[in-house]
């Protein structure tokens with residue numbers, strides 16, 4: 048018999064979530080990215096969000112394209128299926144996977160090159176289709192993996208590491224998503240985990256395409272003075288307009304806010320997202336005004352962040368396709384094949 | 399002497415004038431008379447106005463290949479008169495709309511002209527521009543019924559089936575048929591020397607196009623996800639699939655769909671969706687044509703290397719580039735066999751007619767899942783879009799999908815660890831898992847270098863181990879694809895090899911050559927990688943003619959590459975002008991080679 052009692056104080060990393068898993072169990076392989084890369088911070092936020100939501104990792108599928116950012120699904124949720132596809136075309140893969148099995152929780156990770164150049168068309172159409180996926184665009188203004196060329200999100204006038212100025216207009220992922228009818232649009236900063244985690248949680252609970260553009264500095268190729276995607280620039284110019292608090296399903300809303308500044312939106316799975324307006328006159332449920340506001344602040348060199356837009360009534364790809372509630376992968380053959388007698392009958396049409 | 403149940407005629411009209419329904423009516427009526435018949439639609443890449451033709455061949459022996467010379471031309475499009483008049487065989491007939499006189503230059507002394515004032519009669523009987531045009535086209539069907547001795551009772555019955563619910567339409571159609579019929583009977587010696595007489599050869603047959611048949615194959619095999627981007631001549635495959643699904647794939651209680659059809663933004667996305675859906679565990683497919691496959695190449699390499707099933711239908715049309723979108727060809731044989739950069743080899747199935755399109759469509763899903771790889775079903779515009787007479791389709795109710803090595807939750811419970819690319823039983827096929835099933839089943843699917851455990855690698859040996867195993871796996875599929883069709887003749891020292899839709903022309907040509915005393919063995923390949931029988935056949939013959947529809951002899955190239963057969967042993971016979979191959983192409987090709995050798 049032993050009298051040594053177990054320690055009563057748990058190390059925070061060993062704290063268990065509702066399904067008895069510690070945070071480590073939501074981690075993946077060791078990162079191979081550069082030390083300080085913004086993408087690694089986003090990975091940490093994703094791990095935190097999944098853990099807090101107590102999602103069984105094997106019920107998740109994580110898909111990505113090609114790039115430093117697209118490598119990161121290997122670094123979280125080792126018990127989830129991962130699919131590192133081809134450059135820019137993850138939206139197509141996730142659309143097909145989601146059509147096949149709607150019961151899986153899908154997260155797509157991409158970069159600004161992956162999403163806004165080679166894969167721009169696919170991103171647009173996945174938004175239009177409202178595929179049920181949390182889509183994280185890890186935005187560093189450059190192609191990290193091919194060593195620092197400008198990406199389509201590089202702002203005009205910003206310079207490369209070698210001092211060359213970008214002459215073209217930028218494509219802003221959040222504005223693009225808004226204009227295409229996205230039902231959930233957010234922008235975060237890899238350096239602000241406290242802001243990012245609730246947005247990821249809300250995005251995972253959202254029924255439909257949840258788009259989060261995360262400014263994620265590339266320390267190796269785009270963290271210099273002329274960059275508008277550096278840590279320093281983003282810290283200084285980042286203006287949070289809406290703070291999102293995620294209130295899980297069945298949890299009582301306890302915090303009190305000043306009336307008028309808070310808007311609660313019920314998500315499909317019964318959770319709530321409480322939107323606290325930090326900026327005056329901002330309405331995260333008014334698409335046009337949200338768009339105009341972001342554009343306006345951009346002119347003043349500000350990077351607007353927060354849960355920028357959410358549409359509570361969002362009809363996802365399955366509603367559009369009117370598919371059955373059971374995942375198509377689980378339908379028994381008898382329900383799919385009409386059989387020989389019917390084949391005989393239907394051929395009357397061909398006589 | 400009358401020629402009964404063995405002739406060909408052609409109808410020349412303009413696109414979008416309703417001639418399709420008249421042509422269908424004629425085809426179907428002949429078929430219902432029990433006479434073997436095939437129809438080939440020669441249409442422009444246009445919606446309205448450009449010339450279009452419909453060719454009908456009646457053959458009591460059941461030959462289905464195209465005949466490029468016609469016994470009778472129904473020339474209703476002045477824009478193509480010159481060409482149409484030239485295509486009638488000497489001694490044949492030309493029917494035209496005599497509401498307007500024929501130009502003297504169109505008169506050939508060796509033809510019999512049948513002038514029927516279709517427009518005049520229809521203008522007198524019907525009102526409204528559109529109706530007059532439509533009815534004029536039905537009226538020629540009536541005239542043909544009289545001239546060729548098509549059973550008018552059957553024609554009436556067909557109209558009733560089609561317009562039973564719209565009595566007014568039924569009435570005007572019947573009137574138009576009668577106008578043509580009565581005029582022909584009153585003014586010409588009906589029937590002509592080419593004529594029809596009832597047979598009993600179609601009782602167990604159907605008239606169906608290959609795209610519809612392939613769609614049925616997808617339905618029966620249990621495909622639930624279809625992704626596509628519209629392209630002629632593949633479009634009607636997905637449209638047919640949708641039609642069948644609306645009928646057979648609705649959950650009765652909820653009216654919800656047991657399928658998802660995704661019209662993608664392009665073919666790259668279409669194949670991506672198929673790969674994503676297959677990866678998640680559904681049976682998924684995409685129908686396309688050459689330009690689509692060109693776009694899909696990168697994704698096909700991923701599916702090959704990461705070992706994800708996918709089923710593709712390539713309804714081939716003439717390439718390269720946009721080519722002639724409404725003409726047929728077998729120009730994608732090489733591309734499909736080795737699609738993608740890097741070393742790849744893909745399973746390909748080559749149906750010769752809609753019946754095989756149905757069967758191979760279903761087989762493709764089993765092969766894709768068993769071998770965890772893309773499978774191509776290559777048809778062509780002729781098979782896909784034209785109506786073929788084939789024996790009725792049948793289905794074995796004991797069929798269950800072969801899902802290949804997919805580990806269940808129970809199986810995963812048992813294993814200590816799971817490694818995606820570990821070949822535990824030496825057959826080259828490794829077990830896969832589906833998302834959402836079991837924590838132990840998780841792995842990272844990637845197109846980047848991976849070792850047998852599924853881990854990322856840049857180690858040469860680890861890389862080679864995996865790609866060599868995949869090669870072995872695909873080579874083994876040679877035994878699983880449909881075996882070639884072989885037909886031998888006593889004393890034959892020469893062989894003739896073909897693929898897909900050329901079959902119709904080859905069997906007819908071989909009969910004719912045999913009647914002339916030439917014994918040639920026959921092989922039609924039906925799957926790639928080629929099985930041992932293919933190499934054996936080539937080995938066993940002094941030389942073989944390789945008959946195909948492309949400029950560069952792609953089948954011949956594949957045979958040389960894959961079986962090591964010497965170039966001198968393979969004589970190329972090709973036709974690639976965009977029409978379906980005819981027996982005479984084969985015969986003249988074979989004879990030319992023989993003369994050269996002599």
Ligand SMILES: Cc1ncc(C[n+]2csc(CCOP(=O)(O)OP(=O)(O)O)c2C)c(N)n1
Nearest residue numbers: 114115116134158159160161189190191192
């Ligand atoms: C078809 C194709 N073209 C080019 C590449 C090379 N490539 C790999 S990653 C990449 C850019 C990635 O940029 P981004 O998506 O912004 O990711 P980051 O590395 O910045 O996170 C490019 C061009 C490729 N993998 N595939």
Ligand code: SF4
Nearest residue numbers: 081084115191265266
């Ligand atoms: S190159 Fe840039 S984006 Fe890539 S890992 Fe390094 S810091 Fe991150």
Ligand SMILES: [Mg+2]
Nearest residue numbers: 158159189191
């Ligand atoms: Mg980038």
